[in-house]
Amino acid sequence: MEGRFAGGGERALEDAYALHGGLVYTFCRRTVGESLAEDITQEVFIRAYRKHHQFKPERGTLAGWLIGIAKNLIVDHFRAEKRHALRRVGQEETEATLESQIEQAGEKLMIAEALRRLPERARCVIALRYFDDLTHHQIAERLNLPLGTVKSDLRRGLAQVRRQLESAHE
Known part of the structure; x- marks a missing residue:
């Protein structure tokens, strides 16, 4: 497009x-x-x-x-x-x-x-971390996910957001 x-x-x-x-x-x-x-x-x-x-x-x-x-x-x-x-x-x-x-x-x-634009799970993890101020452990418990998955979703989601914002400023 x-x-x-x-x-x-x-x-x-x-x-x-x-x-x-x-x-x-x-x-x-x-x-x-x-x-x-x-x-x-x-x-x-x-x-x-x-x-x-x-x-x-x-x-x-x-x-x-x-x-x-x-x-x-x-x-x-x-x-x-x-x-x-x-x-x-x-x-x-x-x-x-x-x-x-x-x-x-x-x-x-x-x-x-x-x-x-993020996948729903990554968007949810980021929202819980930065808008609700939950810890990684609290997010894992709330979403019933392994702690490593929460950390990975958070890292990948933030990297994707960063790339989109950087491309918008070029």
Whole structure:
């Protein structure tokens, strides 16, 4: 799919939207709110369609590239809002803080997407370890799995998440 997207065409765009539209919309909704999320999501896919030749599958995932476009559009939106707000009330919010908040929201979504792609058992082990703060032994008992299996699932799952996140940042 990703290699086909780089070739362009309406069908490739439709497939990309079907596969990643929800992810992009969720990211936009969490950063700019529901009222602007649809507009920015639409603009993301319009830009992606126009600049499909800039997508390089060997440098990262299509989801990561689309989130990158969304981040840029959101930063542009907030910069414009900031200029207008400064004119109205004279308050200042640093661009670094704003970009950091947007970056954090994007990272959270990319992590969630990477976790979603894991096999269910690995996803469950990671969730119990890092979200529920259980020890390896507690996870093994809860899931009725050997301790070595829990450790292996955790190591392999985190490595897969890391690879997906690294490919999204290239």
